[in-house]
Amino acid sequence: MEKSSSLKLFGSWASSYTHRVQLALKLKNIKFEYIEEDLSNKSEALLQFNPIYKKVPVLVHDDRPLAESVIILQYVDEVWNERPILPADPYERAVMRFWCHFADDKLGPAVGVVFASSGEVQNAAVDQVHENLALIERELREGYFKGRKFFGGDSIGLLDIVLGCGSYWLAVFEEVMTGVKLVDPEAFPLFHAWLREFEALDEVKETIPAVDKLLEYAKAVRAMLLGHCMGNTGVTDAATPATTAAPATATASVPDITVDSS
């Protein structure tokens, strides 16, 4: 079927939001042209296709652009029915959508703050991340996702893609910020187990960049974020109110790796 007559994906190699779309297209075996964007020097094409948010990923299908990764994923699933990533049952779909919102509205931003801050602000953000992970852990342990290998069941679905592409950063951040523990396997055994299963999948390994590349990138970003705001490391928010503004200033000048890349 000529559904992929013209399919382009504008993305960024380190963007977890781009990875989501790449993974979905790979699962469905859909051919597309990939265009790497330099987020510090965005192309005319990107700005034309996503004038509202000016972010990646953007999918352009037969010259019609789509922005926002979760919206793109649902579109892809509706156009290419092979290997579905959304379930058929309306209630199950609602549960998946709810937790996708949670991942992007709560968990993602909290992780972003952890990465862009230090001291008291970071401690508070780490607590927030733990609170959010605890909610997911509870659903895996005794709630809606009890007994499932993946959120989607026996194979990965929308929520696995959304949570998974992004969660691999948690281990990377832990490496970069010594002393910060985000996914303690003892505190979050089921989430930890799910993440390991997700990362072991061939399609995921083929989509997510190698850990050492991510580490190198994360270290550079972290250094820039801290240097940018405080001039040295280890300064707490009491001395530097700018710390709380860190995520905002960071996204202005540096590719933000934990929210839709700007």
Added chain:
Amino acid sequence: MMVGDCAKIMYEVKEVKLYGTWGSTYTAVVQNALKLKEVKYKYVQEDLENKSEELLRINPVHKQVPVLVVDGRPIAESLVILEYVDEMWKSPPIMPEDPYERAMVRFWADFIYKKVAPCSYTILFTVGEALEKAIEEFTRNLATLEEGIGKDFANAGKPFIHGAKPGLLDIIMGSSSGGIRLLADLTGKELIDKDKVPLVYSSVHSFESLPIAKETQVPYEQLLSRVLAKREKAFATEQP
């Protein structure tokens, strides 16, 4: 308890309950969607200053309304609820059939929730420079919304977003009519201007004129006095 024949609903349900709160736009959004589809439901009023055990049980993540509970199974977040309602009770549809148009509906719904709604809330509860900034931002985002609707929906303005019948975006915008009136009264400006944002205006005005919308609307005077009381409280705590 269910209205309609088997063809209208995905599969039989026995009980639909909506937990909401008085004067909340997001609650009104769900009420209007349910009414549009002639779904019989029981409404449970929540006092957000004194949340029930039940609410905390059915929405432990956000502890918010609205929550739809269908045969004991809860769904939270109005946009998620709306898509669920549309998938369960297919007639009349509130989402288009074409996948690209559906994506556009989702995009603009998300834009309204992320960019337009928060500004309007700020406008209600700030003064001075912060208020001026909020009005500016609201106006700018509204203009973006208007332009986007014009570009992405060929039948917008006739009189709803998709033409003759109301859809998801009309429900969201139309259910905000009380809030929109508040903005006008409190700022002295007609922020949803018929000439500046004709497509948005047409959607809101046409939707709020529907009998179901009128049924859902809370008495404006009461809404206004509640908001004024909240404002007084908010400004009082800001005094140096």
